[in-house]
Amino acid sequence: MAKDQHIRATPAEGGDRIATAHFVAGAAFLVLGGFAETLALLSIRFDGMFPISYGRLEPMANLTLMIGFGVLSLLGGIYYTLPRLTGTRLWRPELAGVGLVAIATLVLAGLAAIALGLGDGRTPLSLPWWLDLPMLGALAVPFLVTTGSILRREEPRMFVTLWFVLGGVTWLPLLYLAHFTGDLPFVSSVTVAYADVFLMAGFVTMFLLTVGTGLAYFSVARELDVPLASRQLALVGFWSLGIAAGWWGVAQLVFGPGPTWLAGVAAALGLAFPIGALVNAANVSLSLEGSWARLGERPGVLAGITGLYLGAGVALLAAFAGFRSVASVVALTGFWEAIEYAFLAGVGPLLVAASAFSAVPRVTGRRLHTPARARSFVRLTLVGVIGVVVTMGGAGLLTGYAWIGGSNSAAFIDAGEGWARSSTGSVEALWLVAIGFAVVTLFGHLAYASAVLGTMTRGEATTQEILVTVGASDE
């Protein structure tokens, strides 16, 4: 409990209030999404265990983690950061509030629609067109609020975070619009498939990593009072992440019914993904030069740097899986499921925490409750996600080799099934271990939500940050 109950923190106003609301809603959706994702993995291993199958649980988990948690939480970070970098108040905070309510409502409606069998079956979200359209409108709101704030800025100099934020909020509705083209009745099945992978890849590189990295740059500089090591490196990382979106989605469909030139051209572009992620991680590392010892007392910075390196590692795996020789083994397997899981359940939450653990205490005037819990979140999430990537990725590799050994044909004709049969037990065992690690990650998600909500309700009183107008005689 706060030591001095009679001293009340000033309620956050305007943009800060909206930012806090986004963080709270995002934390709730993270727990829900982590739970749904664990159920989805369980439903693969134990068929028929749940009344709804993996085909519905997975898009429900994706919807909750991508839009419910990822978008809302990163918007919280954006709305907190914008006034502090632009020297002006958030433009139309009430519009941002409407956007929050609209997105949260649409996510909940989407979950109900998918559970009831009204989804359209398209990866990753499976939202029917009558929810896709309003969602597109709701995702355009952050673009309006952000560009409105930036264009009205009083500070003429732009810290690199503004580049990442501006890019992310611009790309998000465009990505959704591109995905929506797959709902049009005249497009081919192949176009639908490419639109589906385009959304997932684009969301991760052009929004989740882009905005998360930009906010991490802000948090590191702010928390530790250190200057950014290199603006040029940051911009290289920014554009590389954007370019990467064109490939690693397509990489999942190598050898599929697309043009043959795609594999060669896009494999080269795919290298932009790990390059972009590594450049950003290295830039933050250079910025932390001389401050590494302080990471223990700054869980937000610890989460940010962990998320950046985890993202770089998983990006390397994604680029690796895009080469033709590797794709012939791992495409369509759990290997790619592991990569998506790592970004949505690991990298995303860690980058969000970099912003949330810095912003929420400042806005609410309460200490982080508790730093130990925040560090537990980082540890559990890292261990859980790495465990899932190793085991589920390993299961994917085994499955791919089993197909090459003849298990696909063995299901229907008697050919080359020996190697496939011997690998089945290993694959199932690896899936079981992966589920165990997913539970570890879920505990990490619970620790995050507990830290954010605990800070607001039980954190000890401390310095509060309030935006005021210079020269005003009073508020």
Add this chain to the structure above:
Amino acid sequence: MSELLEKASAALGVPEALTKRSAEARAAETGADVDEVLAGWAGDAPPPEAAAPPSEPEEAEPEEPAAETPAEPDAAEPEPAAAPAATPEVVVEVPQPEPVPAGGAPAFAAAARPPVLVGVRDDPVPVLAGVVGLFLIVVLVGLVGPALPFDPPGARSSEIPTSGLAQEGKEIYSTLGCSFCHTQMVRPVVADVGLGAVTLQDTNQVLGLRRFGPDLSDVGSRMTSTQIEAVIGGLGGHPPHSLAAEDLQALTAYLSESQTSPDEPAPADQDTSAVSGEESDA
């Protein structure tokens, strides 16, 4: 008090409401009277003793540009700036009653001076234009390019003619989320040998991205309607789906008509236990 408040506010250069809140917090912490605190801040009297050196409310210093290029390890100081920007909005740290630990710095002492967060003069409009331009390139490479038809005229087609009932079944196939576990895409790789003819760009099937269950492009050539119905109902480890009779009929029709090797002899309508290994590929 109002006069004191006015003076203290003027002395500190922050709004009266904030000064008042800060004074109340300081008074609560030190056990002193609010007026004494205000008087101290206004310069009329020494400030009351506190557990730590008082950290008075202060404006953020005008922002200065930071050294964003690689800085020397010990040269974190910002480079000399052009004239500070006229920023009507600033961040104010309002002291709360938490005493500062002896010898320690206030938790967010550094936050009141944000020079490290300043970049160079930049126009966001070109950035926005670049962002949109890059997106268009990415769409061309990642979406439009792959989706363009490229089959030469007269090439073999993988489009499968389907009945009206099968079309309804395709909708059910989608809403059930079958494509999250099943592909309808046979690739020209060793791993897909035995799954049917290679899927071409003109396919009308639901491709899917994961193969936790078997590929279904040619399932109609391998299984009878009865077998397909049995699997949908839960045979062979498949998650059981409780569908209305007409929906089950439509879905079965869709899968039965999914044949990429129609010249193969149709499977005999045999006992459903023959398909119990169907789902073992996950």
